[in-house]
Amino acid sequence: MSSWLVIGLMGAGLAALVGQAMKRRKDEVAAARAAGLVPVMGLTHLPEALQKKARWTLSDGGFEQRVVHGVITRRAHDIDVTAFDMETLRQRRGEWAWLPLDRPFRIGPTLSIVVCETDLVFPHLLLKRVGLGDELEDDTALERTGHVAKVTRDALGIKRSYPAELPKTLPPEALATPLPEDWRAYGADAQVLEALVAAGFGKTLAQAGRRDLVIELIDTLIVVYPAALLVAGSDAFADLTETALSITDGLLAASPPLSPRGVEAGRPS
Numbered sequence: 001m002s003s004w005l006v007i008g009l010m011g012a013g014l015a016a017l018v019g020q021a022m023k024r025r026k027d028e029v030a031a032a033r034a035a036g037l038v039p040v041m042g043l044t045h046l047p048e049a050l051q052k053k054a055r056w057t058l059s060d061g062g063f064e065q066r067v068v069h070g071v072i073t074r075r076a077h078d079i080d081v082t083a084f085d086m087e088t089l090r091q092r093r094g095e096w097a098w099l100p101l102d103r104p105f106r107i108g109p110t111l112s113i114v115v116c117e118t119d120l121v122f123p124h125l126l127l128k129r130v131g132l133g134d135e136l137e138d139d140t141a142l143e144r145t146g147h148v149a150k151v152t153r154d155a156l157g158i159k160r161s162y163p164a165e166l167p168k169t170l171p172p173e174a175l176a177t178p179l180p181e182d183w184r185a186y187g188a189d190a191q192v193l194e195a196l197v198a199a200g201f202g203k204t205l206a207q208a209g210r211r212d213l214v215i216e217l218i219d220t221l222i223v224v225y226p227a228a229l230l231v232a233g234s235d236a237f238a239d240l241t242e243t244a245l246s247i248t249d250g251l252l253a254a255s256p257p258l259s260p261r262g263v264e265a266g267r268p269s
Contacts, residue, residue, distance in 0.1 A: 037070035037081060037241070045069065046082060046115060049219035054126055057164040058097050058107045059088035066237070074245060077252055080117040083241050085110055085231075094149030097164040098136055101172050101186060105133035105214075105227050106161075109143075112231035114224045114244035120255050122217035124169035125187035127179075127205070131212020133227030169218075180206035196254045204250025210243055222248050 043050070043064055050056070067084040090096055091109035098106040105128060128134075138160060144150040153160065166172060174184045177193050183205050185193055197205075216223040224244035231240050 037068035037072075037083065040067050040069040040082075042067065043082065043084065047117070047219065047221065049221050050115065050223070052124070052167065052169070053216045053218055053221075053223060054099055054164075054167055054170060055107070055111070055113070055214070055216065055223065055225065057167060058090075058099055059086065059111065060090050060093075060097070060164075062086040062088045062111075063092070072245065074249055075252070077118070079245065079248055081114065081241065081245070082117075083112070083114045083237065083244075085112050092149065094147060094151075094153045095159070096139065096161045098161065100163040100166050101170075102174055103128075103134065103184060104136060104163075105131075106136050107133060107225075108228040108230060110230065111225050112237060112240055114241050116222040116224075116244055116248040117220050118222065118248065118252065119220070120252070121220055122222075123187060123189040123192055124167065125185060125189070125193055125215075125217045126170055127183060127185045127215040128227070129205075129208070129211060129213045130182040131227060132229055133212050133214075178202075196251065199254035201250050201254040204247060204254070208243060208247055210240075213243070215247060217251075222251060 063086065065085045065087065067082070069080075069082045072079050072081050087110050088096075088107065096106055096109070098104045139150065144154065144160075150160075169188060170186045171188060172186075174186055175190045175193060177185060177190055177197060179185060179197065180202055187193060210226065212227045212229045214223075214225050214227050222244070224240070224247055226240070231237055
């Protein structure tokens, strides 16, 4: 192989990498503008509670992209918002997992996630609306043949999917709390969910009509993502962010009022 051909191939490879980086940056800026946020580097500003969620065990970690962040004022509350895409580590390994609940669900290879951080503190609760993830469909033939790790796993006879580890804070049986149609919930503290629903959060769930939506509450975080449905384009990304903010509005309105230091002030009897 001539030296000129080697130089040409290296130049083409470098140009492709630069082009991909420019496209990712363009997509990130477009998503940030549509959502009213700004691009940031990574997720280091988020608390470690993010890694205690069911989504983390389902994905086994991952590689974030299109990360945007900002503080948005909603109804006199300042909400710290981070939205991002994450390619799951399981996808890189050519596998997928489902959460072993009484009605299990899987997630897609790339998730679009919105994290809202507030002064409230929640026990771990997971709410799921019916959708594609509940069907536990295997990857299509096209998805597998176009992925080196998946082709290799199939050739070696390695299983394609596994049950994820269920967080200790989530019992596998759904809570008996009455919820709007198509919603189910899991958690060890039914009283908190019952109080939220009675105070108006049930109406918020009924209005959140996006199929396959997952809501996880843990510590100060409200995390919202579609389980297996792709969120493509900046407008869809902004729409998911607005959905998460509306859910956060409902949770704030249904929760006991807080003092300026974040301590529950209690509701008048």
